[in-house]
Amino acid sequence: GENVEQHPSTLSVQEGDSAVIKCTYSDSASNYFPWYKQELGKRPQLIIDIRSNVGEKKDQRIAVTLNKTAKHFSLHITETQPEDSAVYFCAASTGGGNKLTFGTGTQLKVEL
Amino acid sequence: GAVVSQHPSRVICKSGTSVKIECRSLDFQATTMFWYRQFPKQSLMLMATSNEGSKATYEQGVEKDKFLINHASLTLSTLTVTSAHPEDSSFYICSGRGDPRGAQETQYFGPGTRLLVL
Numbered sequence: 001g002e003n004v005e006q007h008p009s010t011l012s013v014q015e016g017d018s019a020v021i022k023c024t025y026s027d028s029a030s031n032y033f034p035w036y037k038q039e040l041g042k043r044p045q046l047i048i049d050i051r052s053n054v055g056e057k058k059d060q061r062i063a064v065t066l067n068k069t070a071k072h073f074s075l076h077i078t079e080t081q082p083e084d085s086a087v088y089f090c091a092a093s094t095g096g097g098n099k100l101t102f103g104t105g106t107q108l109k110v111e112l
Numbered sequence: 113g114a115v116v117s118q119h120p121s122r123v124i125c126k127s128g129t130s131v132k133i134e135c136r137s138l139d140f141q142a143t144t145m146f147w148y149r150q151f152p153k154q155s156l157m158l159m160a161t162s163n164e165g166s167k168a169t170y171e172q173g174v175e176k177d178k179f180l181i182n183h184a185s186l187t188l189s190t191l192t193v194t195s196a197h198p199e200d201s202s203f204y205i206c207s208g209r210g211d212p213r214g215a216q217e218t219q220y221f222g223p224g225t226r227l228l229v230l
Contacts, residue, residue, distance in 0.1 A: 044221045089155060
């Protein structure tokens, strides 16, 4: 089955700096890659997703890049703010409603 | 849009009792619902996949007789933890898929249910 690895497990940045979180996946059939943000004790919320026919997608301060050949994808957050502090999970799926396999999560802390 | 609710948000029960958790899609019909378990500071572990009107598909290592899943309608799925024990204490989260306003693959999560078994 699919295996998703995520790094780093914790990330501290200064407010205004950029943050990058990286994930690798094992199943070459995976074609859908969402990113979720989860604040303590709350539900995961979808922040951005990308499909395998696209190399990059951007939404305001958030961007995701995908390298199908290397089987890795990354989340980029620019101009970080304290409210960006949360746990971020990447995930991979073969699409068509198939299950998501989640990475282990990255605790992002944005310091003032 | 795409709101999923869960009830209860928190439950404390005695060892040996059963607990039912409800997951509802409020503004869309969830053709598929998923149940996850999350331990503190860990990732979401899929327990089972449930399609409306069909038996749930359980992940390896998840006891189907202990974690009963029912998906009787396109807006409601329930998870019953039978004969709960302290090791079943965890954060249980459901998600729904099938909102036509979003991507086919997108899962929308409920707020979770924190179960504590004494």
